[in-house]
Amino acid sequence: MIQVKICGITRTSDAIDAVSAGAGAIGLVFAPESPRRVSVARAGEIVAAVRGKISCVGVFRDQAAETVQAIIDRVNLDYLQFHGSESPGYCRAFPAGKWYKAFWLRPELHAEAIREYGERCFLLDGLLAAENRGSAGRQDVPAGISWDRAREWAGQGRMILAGGLNPDNVGEVVRRVRPYGVDVSRGVEKEPGIKDKEMISRFVRQVREADLGGAG
Numbered sequence: 001m002i003q004v005k006i007c008g009i010t011r012t013s014d015a016i017d018a019v020s021a022g023a024g025a026i027g028l029v030f031a032p033e034s035p036r037r038v039s040v041a042r043a044g045e046i047v048a049a050v051r052g053k054i055s056c057v058g059v060f061r062d063q064a065a066e067t068v069q070a071i072i073d074r075v076n077l078d079y080l081q082f083h084g085s086e087s088p089g090y091c092r093a094f095p096a097g098k099w100y101k102a103f104w105l106r107p108e109l110h111a112e113a114i115r116e117y118g119e120r121c122f123l124l125d126g127l128l129a130a131e132n133r134g135s136a137g138r139q140d141v142p143a144g145i146s147w148d149r150a151r152e153w154a155g156q157g158r159m160i161l162a163g164g165l166n167p168d169n170v171g172e173v174v175r176r177v178r179p180y181g182v183d184v185s186r187g188v189e190k191e192p193g194i195k196d197k198e199m200i201s202r203f204v205r206q207v208r209e210a211d212l213g214g215a216g
Helices: 012-021 040-050 065-074 088-092 111-115 147-156 170-177 197-213
Strands: 003-006 025-029 055-060 079-082 099-104 121-125 158-162 181-184 189-191
Touching: 003 012, 003 197, 012 040, 012 197, 025 040, 040 055, 040 065, 055 065, 099 111, 111 147, 121 147, 147 158, 147 170, 170 181, 170 197
Parallel strands: 003 025, 003 181, 025 055, 055 079, 079 099, 099 121, 121 158, 158 181
Antiparallel strands: none
């Protein structure tokens, strides 16, 4: 079953809606420059409300390892997503199987860059960059990269796709690319950090229907 992560959660009610819709994970953004950043205290409240019902992922970008560890010590996160220029050595300082690295889907991205991190799970962002510049708010992601190219990376491991996904296009992406998972933030929002319950439900439903329907 294709995994669904609802990222950029800032409210407990939105996390509960993600659980009700059948999503497998929520993302809590700690990157300082993100409009969806949550405080450590708020993140703790959100995680406590859905603990055991959904996986909770902390999203970080080029932050000191000590800062990340301090947040881990206070918030009971299941996984870490490193969404910046973190090196393999930096990432490996954290427990294996508990983190994954995000990569921008650029023309120059190559398989070896992914394999250097040694983890089977990874995220490709910027899939539909013309619609969404990425969950961390980056504005320098090149537009116009077809999702067909993303299929080339499926053999590298458990590939999560992000960037520009929404309830209207995710079904086609799932059918054409067959990723391990999909990640959405802006595509199910009323405004930055404020999710729409019906959009979350429709997004998850479209993924499930496309998953059951097989490759297109």
